[in-house]
Structures are given as structure tokens and as C-alpha cells.
Amino acid sequence: MEYKDYYKVLGLDRSASQADIKRSYRKLARKYHPDVSKEADADERFKELGEAYEVLRDPEKRGAYDQLGANWDSGQDFRPPPDWAEGFEFHGGGFTGADTAGFSDFFESLFGGGFGAGPRHSGGGQFSRRGEDTYSRVSIDLEDAYRGCTRTITLRHSELGPDGRPLLRDRTLNVTIPKGIRQGQQIRLAGQGGAGLGQGAAGDLYLEVQYRPHSLYRAEGRDVYLDLPVAPWEAALGASIKVPTPGGTVDLKIPSGSGSGGKLRLKGRGIPGSPPGDLYAVIQVTVPRADSATAQALYREMQEKLDYNPRAKLGV
Template sequence: MDFKDYYKTLGLEPGADDKAVKTAYRKLARKYHPDVSKEKDAEDKFKEVAEAYEVLKSAEKRAEYDELSKHAEQGQPFQPPPGWQAQGNSGFADGMGGGSEYSDFFESLFGGAGRSQRRGRNSSQRGQDVEMELPLLLEENQGAERKKVAFQLAQYGPDGQPLPAISKTLNVKIPPGVSDGERIRLKGQGGPGLGGAANGDLYLIIRLVPHPLFDVEAHNLILTVPLAPWEAALGGQVTVPTLNGKISLRIPANTQSGQRLRIKGKGLLNKSGEPGDLYALFKIVIPPQADEAVRALWAQLAEQAAFNPRTQWSQ
């Protein structure tokens, strides 16, 4: 059995500090990870790198390995010295990923404790589910829209160490009738699984962007329509906006402030793809400025109308 030079495997010199060991491992684990590497024998190289890191990342285990390396003779088969036994608990973490056994060299040094622990644990792990908010304009909530969603996924090596993030872009079809706070599940678009396990899911949390004109009530829209006093009193036609363009709306005579008028089918789509309604909420607005002539007309109107809007207070 040949002696394994774990320092050489990681491209390090003996005595390298912990930071150098971790940095070298992360770089090589990313390079040879079977899920991303196109190199020949990537899986075998990945296991060698992971095994080297298992030994060198712990000061106690590295001290044992360094002591044993003194007994290795160049070009000669290696055997642990008589009476040698690992002083630590040999409790190596599940860091191999993609394989089922440590090497014979490792087993000969540490008595298979790492192997037995690994067999008692599942080296495969489903990827993490990921949540992200998706801002959605009311105009985009009409059932035929697709949204480009760009995001990054954290990924980790078999030992839990972070690896470079994965950048993804999806063209997501927005189903009709989604409401604020609703979650859309995209199966398998979450964090990557380990050891051949399934990816996690991506959950998009819908956040309806407040509209400058429309308020939302379920799948109905509310539009505040300002009216001049004479428009409210005399009625007439006014042009009002909808999500799909402008329409002409007939205002009944004697319309009161706070009164609502239903405009059928001009709201948001529901789950069945049917539109809700738009409600025009009328608000009477007084002109901000008036010259003496206009004030005189207001005074004449008040005298002729003889109207007291607070009559009910005395009843």
C-alpha cells in the first residue's frame, strides 16, 4: 500500500495553515465536483481531495498524520508502525460525497471509524428550498404574462463549505388570479442536491406593486374619480382609465361624493381566468382658486338652492 501525500493532493507544502488548507480544498472541490466538472476521472479526484481535507482540516488529526508520515519511506510500501493507534476519536465528518468508501490507506490509519460513521449517515441530501419575492404590476396580472426572473443559488460542498453561487435566469409564466402574498412553486429550481439527490424547489412570493390610480379588493379594482360640483349635479360623460385603456363613463345627475359605480369586467382575472369588476368611487372636488366673479356665482347658487347638507343633525 502506497503512502498518500495529502499535502500534495491539495497542492500544499507541509505546515500550511488552516486557511490555506480550506482555500485549497474549496478550489479543488469546485474543480472536480462530479456535478460541474467535465474532467476525466473527476469523481475519483474529488474523493481524493475530500479525503485529504478530512485529515488536514483538524489539528489533532493532522498531527497524527504528520507523525505517521515520518515512517513513510520513499518508494516503499507503507505500513503503520507497530503498536500505532490513532489518538483521536476518528470521528470524521461526512465529507466525501459521491463515493461509498474511504481509501485503503485511510482505513489502515484510522481503523475504519470514519467508514462506519459514514455508513450510518446518508451522504445524499435534497437541495434546499428557496424563497424570493417577485414584484408584479397589476398590468402583469392578466394571465398571459411571462416574467424574467434572475437569481443566485447558494451551493455547498459535501462538507458544508460554501462554493461559488449558481446564477440562474427563468422565464416564468404568471398564472391568472395570483394575489399579493401568494406563493408559486417551481419544482426543482431551488438549491442543488448532494450525492445525486433531487434539487430543492423555488417559491416565488407575489408582491403586487401599488398602482398610482387603482386600489385592489380581491379581484376587483377601485378607481377614485374626481368630479367637479357641476359634473356631480348635472351628470355627463367623463373619460376614465382602466388597466386595458381608457373608456367613456356616464355620470348620473345628482351623484354624491362616496357613491360607487360598477364597471363590469374591468378588474383583475380570478383563478378561473374570469375578470373581476372596476368600481368608480366618486369624489367631489372644489376648484382650488376662485376670482370675485366666480365667488359671486357660488353665493348666488347658495342663495337659490337653499340647501343645508346638515339638516339631519337637528332631527
């Protein structure tokens, strides 16, 4: 996926004010509008301009985009870090009115999927209005979902400064992570969203939960998976072994004749809930290295005494 330098698209540097962005977009949009432009690439350029303007005219999207840094070149291969927008607070309402259909994969990877696209709320009355709901992402450890916990998080939001450029401000909150929360679910913090107008109540803050990558486990819904290394003799003969789980170590029986890829279910050992998920130990038969004379002798003995062709099903 190619990195899009939205400032370069609009012919601006990163210090441009919001007025500069609007002025440059209008000028270039007139030049490349498909109905009037004679340029061969007018359609592509016009769409590219619209995408850049969609991001840079919105202080929140611009602030989040700027967090990626200035060390990327247009066209450079790019993959957004999985936590690139963590802690960045967006107001509801989604995109700012433009038709985003056909925007690049780069745009979708950053702002697609409905992130920050909650409904806007309005109160009754000319001088009172409920504050907007805000949205952010928070990463937790898988173990936090098993036990529940309290975390202190710092959220960053963008607003226009007196010079017309986005200004980032931070705030710190204590957040209760409920036991059993799944990846993708939201935690609602009542009254922690945008301020209301007049007598209007403040909006709510919604935190979308993501699990941090884990060295042992991966989650799918409420189920958790563990790649379980098993010695050849354990797989062939069967064994009772110790297995780690996020809830503690358990004993697990390996049936004789097990092979790599087989799944052993530990009922109720997944993410807590009603009902709880399950934990699946996925067998991975590992082969000891022949890095000693003894090991080499054992392998040669197996080669001579075992009638075994691992490619028999291939017909060779």
C-alpha cells in the same frame, strides 16, 4: 415600532462571525436565565437575547436583516419598507427551532406571517435527498397581472463564507408572470430551489407575488378600486365620462345625484380569472377653487339661489 439592534443586544459588532454570535449568546443567556439570574429585568433580557440569536445565528435571516442597513439606532421608530425582503431567497423550514411566541412586533414585521416557512423535504435513502424548497418575494405592476409577462429577476441568498460570516450571492432568472395572478399567490419554479444530495432532485423555488403601489388603483383580491374625481355638476346632473382602467379607457355613466363615496361597478374589469374580478370607481366629488372673480361670482350666486344646508342632518 422600535428598531431592534440585534448586534447590540448580543454585545457584538456587525463583523462578528457565527462562532462569535454563538459564544456571546451562551454567555449572556447564562447570565440572564430567569431560573438563576438576580437581575430585575432578567425575563425581558433573556427573551430579547433569544430573539436576537434567532435572527443572527441563521445566515439567511442575518443576511436579510443586514440589508436594512446599519444606520438605525436601538429604540428608533421604524417601519420596514414594504419591499425590504424582495429578491432575498429563504430556504424552507421556517424558524430554526426556537419558540418565537412573544417576540417583538419588530421581529414579526420582518419574519412573521410564515414567510420562508415552507416544509422541508427529505428523500428516501441515506445518500440521496431532495433539495430544500426556497422562497422569495417578487413585485410586479398591476398591469402585469392583467396581461401576463416575462420578467428578469435577481435573487440574493446568504451562505456562510470561509471566515464564518454571511456571504451574499446573486443569481438571475427569467420568470413568466401568469395572467390573472393575484397578490399573495405564489409562482412555482420547479427545480430552482436548493440542490439535492446524491441522486436527489433539486427543490423548487416559490415566488410570492406582491403588487407595487399604483398611482391610480388598489387591489383587493380580484377586485380593483379607483378613486374617481367628479365635478359637482357631473355628480348633481349626471354625466358620461371617460374612465381609465388597467385594461384601457372606458365610458362610464355617472347617475344624477351621486355623492362622494358612491361606488360604480364595472363588471369583469378587475383582475382576470374565472370569474374575473370587478373594477369599482369610487366617486370623489371635487370642488373647484374660487381663485378668480368669475368663480367667486358663481359661488355667491349658488349661495344666494340654492336652498342648501349641508349640515341639516346634524340638526344645525
